[in-house]
Amino acid sequence: MIEALLTEQQKKLRDEVRGFVKWVPKQLLLDMDADKVRFPREYLVELARRNLLGLRFSKEFGGRGLQWVDEIVALEEIGVLGISLSCLFSLVSIVGEAIQVFGTEEQKRKYLEPLLRGKSFCAEALTEPRGGSDFFGATTVAKKKGDFYILNGQKRFVVGADGADIFLVYARTGEGSPHKSLSAFIVERDMGVEAKYIYGLLGTRGGGAGRLVFRDVKVPEENLLLGENKGANIFYQMMIPERMTSAAGAVGIARAALEIALRYSDKRKAFDKKICEFEGVSFKIADSITKLDAARCLIYGTAAAVDSLGSTGYTRRLVSESKKFATDASWEVINDAMQVMGGIGYTNVYPIERMLRDARLMMIWTGTNEIMNLIIQHEYFREVLKPDSSLRNVEDDAQESRAEDEKIYE
Numbered sequence: 150m151i152e153a154l155l156t157e158q159q160k161k162l163r164d165e166v167r168g169f170v171k172w173v174p175k176q177l178l179l180d181m182d183a184d185k186v187r188f189p190r191e192y193l194v195e196l197a198r199r200n201l202l203g204l205r206f207s208k209e210f211g212g213r214g215l216q217w218v219d220e221i222v223a224l225e226e227i228g229v230l231g232i233s234l235s236c237l238f239s240l241v242s243i244v245g246e247a248i249q250v251f252g253t254e255e256q257k258r259k260y261l262e263p264l265l266r267g268k269s270f271c272a273e274a275l276t277e278p279r280g281g282s283d284f285f286g287a288t289t290v291a292k293k294k295g296d297f298y299i300l301n302g303q304k305r306f307v308v309g310a311d312g313a314d315i316f317l318v319y320a321r322t323g324e325g326s327p328h329k330s331l332s333a334f335i336v337e338r339d340m341g342v343e344a345k346y347i348y349g350l351l352g353t354r355g356g357g358a359g360r361l362v363f364r365d366v367k368v369p370e371e372n373l374l375l376g377e378n379k380g381a382n383i384f385y386q387m388m389i390p391e392r393m394t395s396a397a398g399a400v401g402i403a404r405a406a407l408e409i410a411l412r413y414s415d416k417r418k419a420f421d422k423k424i425c426e427f428e429g430v431s432f433k434i435a436d437s438i439t440k441l442d443a444a445r446c447l448i449y450g451t452a453a454a455v456d457s458l459g460s461t462g463y464t465r466r467l468v469s470e471s472k473k474f475a476t477d478a479s480w481e482v483i484n485d486a487m488q489v490m491g492g493i494g495y496t497n498v499y500p501i502e503r504m505l506r507d508a509r510l511m512m513i514w515t516g517t518n519e520i521m522n523l524i525i526q527h528e529y530f531r532e533v534l535k536p537d538s539s540l541r542n543v544e545d546d547a548q549e550s551r552a553e554d555e556k557i558y559e
């Protein structure tokens with residue numbers, strides 16, 4: 150993160166998380182990448198033991214009561230471990246957000262606390278085989294029958310399909326407009342959730358990403374979050390951690406790749422010179438660190454905005470900008486790091502090839518970067534087209550601004 154913006158407490162948190170990141174065994178990273186480990190529970194248990202999960206949530210349930218500006222500091226450090234481990238760290242923040250903000254006292258005690266204490270593991274089930282971008286087109290249904298909802302449908306690409314104990318699932322409970330007919334449920338695996346297919350992935354392996362099938366799954370009515378047909382409210386709130394975690398984690402992994410490339414360029418020689426003495430190399434490093442610092446500033450500003458304003462159209466725009474900008478920058482920085490390394494960067498002698506495979510996913514998941522653009526332009530149009538008499542009318546500053554007949558729009 151930007152050093153000058155950090156408080157002493159945040160620096161302490163950063164160092165604490167760095168201590169944890171150093172503890173994570175290299176073999177775990179290798180085994181996950183080799184698909185030998187599908188869901189590393191021991192990693193989450195250790196995070197919980199150190200009280201590092203769900204940092205923003207109430208102390209009462211095992212969190213630390215911190216803010217977004219604190220969590221992004223931790224996330225950049227966790228990102229160094231790669232996208233799978235940072236995703237597993239983030240899932241507690243994402244699913245936990247829904248329970249912390251909208252759950253009943255009983256739901257928090259039963260589901261949030263065990264997540265934060267490393268006794269239970271969660272996943273989020275939003276995407277369906279028919280499409281992830283059109284979230285509100287979901288076709289999974291939940292029909293009320295007595296004290297239960299009967300859940301039928303499928304969700305795809307769920308990290309933790311293999312490994313998680315509870316799933317946050319969105320299903321249709323009404324007939325009307327999609328924004329008023331979805332509900333969110335906490336569904337335990339043991340209620341009858343079937344993990345049908347585990348995907349082979351380019352990168353970000355070891356998270357047990359799979360397809361879930363719900364066939365007449367009986368979910369007790371007390372597992373409904375917030376209320377029937379209130380899923381949209383939960384979805385919008387959850388998209389803050391969903392995208393902020395992607396953004397901050399993206400900076401962490403790219404920083405790691407850039408540092409490897411920088412050190413390499415300071416040692417590697419070509420034409421009797423260190424390669425960092427060639428502008429073609431050192432300017433790539435300059436561009437990369439500039440992109441990462443720009444991403445950090447955007448993420449920090451967004452975190453501060455979310456801390457003070459919560460979920461609004463404006464913060465939705467900033468969160469989407471952060472996700473898009475940071476994940477695009479991360480991909481470019483890691484790609485350039487590989488270029489700086491030459492052929493050896495493409496081998497598994499250095500971890501850059503794994504980072505590159507990991508980073509590709511970030512532009513696709515938690516809402517593709519095209520969907521981020523949809524949100525950004527939508528919210529920005531709304532902001533600017535709202536009349537605001539406190540602003541100077543700069544259109545009037547043109548010499549011929551009164552030539553109304555020349556202002557033709559159709």
Ligand SMILES: Cc1cc2nc3c(=O)[nH]c(=O)nc-3n(C[C@H](O)[C@H](O)[C@H](O)COP(=O)(O)OP(=O)(O)OC[C@H]3O[C@@H](n4cnc5c(N)ncnc54)[C@H](O)[C@@H]3O)c2cc1C
Pocket residue numbers: 272273274275276277278279280281282283305306307308309350353358510513514515516517518519520523
């Ligand atoms: C490894 C992995 C892990 C994942 N983890 C999870 C998880 O844990 N939980 C979960 O619920 N989901 C998860 N996802 C799903 C992920 O969020 C979706 O893949 C993503 O939202 C895109 O949905 P889709 O794959 O169905 O693509 P589609 O929605 O079919 O989109 C295909 C293409 O069309 C573009 N597109 C679609 N609509 C528009 C539009 N209106 N304007 C412009 N372009 C558009 C998209 O940007 C994309 O390029 C994961 C995905 C992967 C690959």
